[in-house]
Amino acid sequence: MIFVEVLLPVPISGTFTYSVPEALADSIRIGYRVIVPFGRKKFYTGIIASQTPVAPQGYEVKDIALILDEWAVVRHLQLKLWHWMADYYLCTPGEVMRAAMPAGLKIESETFVSADPDYEEKPDERLSQREMAVMNYILGCEKKQPLDLIGKKTGFANIGPIINSLLEKGAVQISENLVERYRSRKETYVRLTVDKGDSDGLHKAFDSVRSGSMQEKALLALIEISAFMRQDSELQEVTRTELMERSGVTTTVIAAMAKKGIVDIYKKEISRFSYSGLVTGELPVLSEAQASALDSIHKSWFEKDITLLRGVTSSGKTEIYIHLIDYVLRQGRQALYLVPEIALTTQLTRRLQRVFGDKVVIYHSKFSDNDRVDIWKKLLASSEPCVVIGARSAVFLPFASLGLVIVDEEHESAYKQQDPAPRYNGRDAAIVLASMHGAKTLLGSATPAVDTYYKALTGRFGLIELTERYEGLRLPQVEIIDMAAARKRGEVEGAFSLLTRRLVNESLQRGEQSILFINRRGYAPIARCKLCGYVPKCENCDVSLTYHRHSDKLICHYCGTPYGVPDVCPACKEPGIEVLGYGSERVEEEIDSLFPTAAIARMDLDTTRSKDGYETIIDNFSKGKSQILVGTQMVTKGLDFGRVSMVGVINADSIVNFPDFRASERAFNMIEQVAGRAGRKSDNGVVAVQTYNPSHPLFDFLVRHDYKDYYQREIQERQRYNYPPFVRIIYVYIKHKDPAAVSTIAFEFASRLRVLLGNRVSGPDEPYVARIQTLYIRRIMLKIETQASISKVKSLLNDIRIEMTNSRQLLGAVLYYDVDPM
Incomplete structure (x- = not known):
């Protein structure tokens, strides 16, 4: 056995x-x-x-x-x-x-729910409002419904506890069905039943269609497309769609031909991915600085497997990447090109496809599951050289012979998976993946993560620096706008200062484009009663609700629950609800009223939910169909627009003033990156940064585009307060429905940790948002020496978890860890 x-x-x-x-x-x-x-x-x-x-x-x-x-x-x-x-x-x-x-x-088994036909509601077991909503939906369905669909249709993000409660009351029944989600893509083909070169058989085929002119037309088209009569060519497969388009016939005509035995109709599984555009195969011409950097990268790899390329925005890092990919493909190996945002794959894919054609493979979460399976199978079936471009999940693909990993914008927090487990960093996982394959890694950024730059300066990584823009263009001029002073002078209208409005207007008059960045989506971040100060909050999370005008709903950005806007204040019963602050939706509305003749696009989570959402917005902006692009963090990434001369940062304070040790780093990176979208093809780039705290030291570094001085200040702060890269941070999260219970459990867990790890343990404390989806949260922070064994830490944590589980102290609690949080 x-x-x-x-x-x-x-x-x-x-x-x-x-x-x-x-x-x-x-x-x-x-x-x-x-x-x-x-x-x-x-x-x-x-x-x-x-x-x-x-x-x-x-x-x-x-x-x-x-x-x-x-x-x-x-x-x-x-x-x-x-x-x-x-x-x-x-x-x-x-x-x-x-x-x-x-x-x-x-x-796997999927849970299906149906109503119990024998259920009768008891007086002492009344259904709650949520349970009644779920029951009404189930009763309105003819068939049993999958659990996740019930959650979507009823709008309850956490449907499990509701179904469990209904199950205990005998109101529903559940069953398990084995479900296969993958469906291969199949295409219908048509072929002649006559062998190539059989003239007698071909004559008979024409004889049988003489009475039907449409069938004869289809037969002639099929012979032409399939190269049936060409002696110097192999027989080509012909799709039914192609035959119908060429001959103008319908499926009924082709079916009639098949009935006569003239053609066979068959189906075949095909790949969903093919590139039919122009393939030049020409590598981009490098400037002297780029060529020198490329040569230095190759030399660096003789000594280090990992090299950091720090190149200022618009220095031409992508052209260097393309040369490196070409080098690896010519060696018969594969390359992985990671980007932090799906939006970036749109522009980069086209640039790569023009050089490498069908060797380019795209992989990200906006693809359907069937698409992702097809790509997985494609890489399994072949070890041929290719370049995969994708977001962090691309590290999981079945590479056969990986020779190069490029992590573009390596500083981006988007590489970090937040929920659910594994809470991995795609950049770090890609480095490990490369080492397993014996491949080289190139990390690229204009503003490297502090941890990464430290490793490069201390010799763990190689370091190459590109300090000038392509063709010697100047970096954009940065204007710091004191919004408090501007407001006193009456120079603020809505979300915009007078200078910001003037710069946008000048850009439009020159026939150029502008990007306006605000780090909030929705219409307004807060709704409030102007009479009593009441602020609507989510029932499940400790956060105020964001107003979305397009749906006229208040929405929780943590659990997604929508709420109607109250006509009267629930607290004072007066019609005093108003919305305060600005999100991307409201900025778009205001800029539209200020510049009614300009075409405006918005790029945020709400406008890019569809598979082609990013591509449509970026295409239109690239082609000049829209002149102003309003967006959230998506517009700060490495997008390349040649006609953008003005960038506006609407509320810099929302990025700077955040309770996290990486807040300063995140703010510098984000603002410097979005500033880098301006003046990429000319010297007239300008950036307007609106703030109520212009004396913050961060803005001086941004005005000078001085990453090195910023890094020196930040690394000294990290060393003084013992933060990464001098230690490794691990967060222990504990969640529970009972606030008293979660505090007790977290205190006990932290006390046991202190016995073993001493002053490496901080907390427990409440995170910035202390309740999400009805669960209260406490967080314990561990600062572990970088040379310490993570597996030993894991063993200690696991021992405490088992002890507390066996003593029933963790009853009802959710426990998980976040290593290297971002």
């Missing part, structure tokens, strides 16, 4: 042992997917991690139910990366597997 260790996408440490039935013994390999029973009723897709002939002792071993594959769907180095991530980020390999694999490769 053979036994296998199976990795399952569940938050439980380790693998699970299953026996292999004799009939399947010859079909088992490491990396294959198998369907296995787990728990009482559930079935999961697992990955075979290892085999052993030794039977486990002490419990009954279940059989695997089904083998899904004839080849491995996960490579050895992927499994190795998963285990590293689980160890380093203090989670389980199953949680990493769930994040790594497209849902279409994970067939």
Whole structure:
């Protein structure tokens, strides 16, 4: 009997042992997917991690139910990366597997809910308002409904507790169905039943269609497209769509031809991805500074596997990346090009495709699950050279021979996964992935993360610096606008100072473009009663609600719950509700009223939810169809617009004044990056930064575009107060529905940690938002020496968790860790 260790996408440490039935013994390999029973009723897709002939002792071993594959769907180095991530980020390999694999490769039980026909509401067990809303939806459906769909349709983000309560009251029934989400893309093809060169057969085919002129037309088109008569060409496959377009016939005509035996109609699985645009194959011409940097990178890699390229905005880092990718592809290896935002893939993909054509593969979360599965299979099936461009999740793809990893804008916090586990940093995971493949890593940024620049200066990474813009253009002029003084002078209208409005207007008159950055989405961040001061807050989270005008709703940006705008104040019963402050939606509205003849676009989470949302906005702005782009953090990334001469930062204080040790770094990076969108093709770039605190030392560095002086100040602060890169930060989060219970649990957990780790432990304290989705939160901070073993820390944390679980002290609590928080 053979036994296998199976990795399952569940938050439980380790693998699970299953026996292999004799009939399947010859079909088992490491990396294959198998369907296995787990728990009482559930079935999961697992990955075979290892085999052993030794039977486990002490419990009954279940059989695997089904083998899904004839080849491995996960490579050895992927499994190795998963285990590293689980160890380093203090989670389980199953949680990493769930994040790594497209849902279409994970067939599993899905919970379905239906109403219990025998249920009668009891006087002492009345349904709550939420339970009644869910029951009304279920009763209105003819079939049983999947759990996640009920949550979406009813608007309740946390639907599980409601269903559990209904289950306890006997109002609903649940069942488990095995669900496969992946659907391959198939195309319908048409081919002649006559062999090539069979003239008699071809004559008979024409004889049979003489009575139908449309069929004859289709036959002639099919012969032409398929190259049937060309002796110097192989027979080409013809899609039904292509045949219909060329001949002008319908599917009925082609079906009639098939009935006569003239053609065969068949379906074939095809890739969703192909590039049909212009491929020049020409590498960009490098300036002398770029060529020198490229040469220095190659030399640096002789000594260091990781090199940092610090190049000021618009210095031409992307052109250097393209030369490096070409070098790796010519060696027959693969490249990974990571970007922090999906929006960046739109512009970069086209630039890469013009050079590399179909060798460019795009991968990010806006693709459908079917798309992601197709890309996964494409990389599994071939080790041919290609370049994958994508966001952080691209590190999970099954690379066969990775030769180069590029992490562009490496400083970006968007590389850090926040929820759920694994809470990994895509940049750091990519570095580890590269080392596993024996590949080189290039980190690129105009404003590197303080930790990264420290490692480069201390010799851990190589360092190359590009200090001038392409073609010698000047960096944009930065104007710091004192909004308090401007308001006293009557120079502020709405969200804009007089100078900001003038600079936008001058840009429009020159036929140029402007970008306006505000770090808030929605219309207004606060609704308030102007009579009594009441502020509507989320019922589930400790945050005020943001007003969105397009939906006329107050929305919680933490749990997504929408609320109607009250006609009268719930506190004083007067019609005094007003909205205060500015979000991207309101800035767009105001700028539209100030410049009614200008075309305005907005790029934020609300306008880019669709797969093509980014592409449409960026395309229109690139082509000059819109003159002003209003946006949130998305517009601060490395977008390249040649006609932008003016950038406005509407409320710099919202970025600077944040309770976090990285606030200063994040603010400098964000403002310097968005400033870098201006003047990329001319010397007339200008940046207007609106603030009520112009004396903040950060603004002096920004005016001078002085990253090095900023870094020196910041690194001294970090060393003085013992923050990264001099220590490693680990947050321990504890959540509970009861505020008293969460405080007790967090205090006990921190006390036990202090016994073992001493003054490395701080807290517990309340985070900036202390309740999310009905759960109260406490946070404990650990400052661990950089040379300390994370696995030992994990063992200590796990021991405390087990002790407190066994003593029932963690009852009802959620416990998790965040390593290297951003």
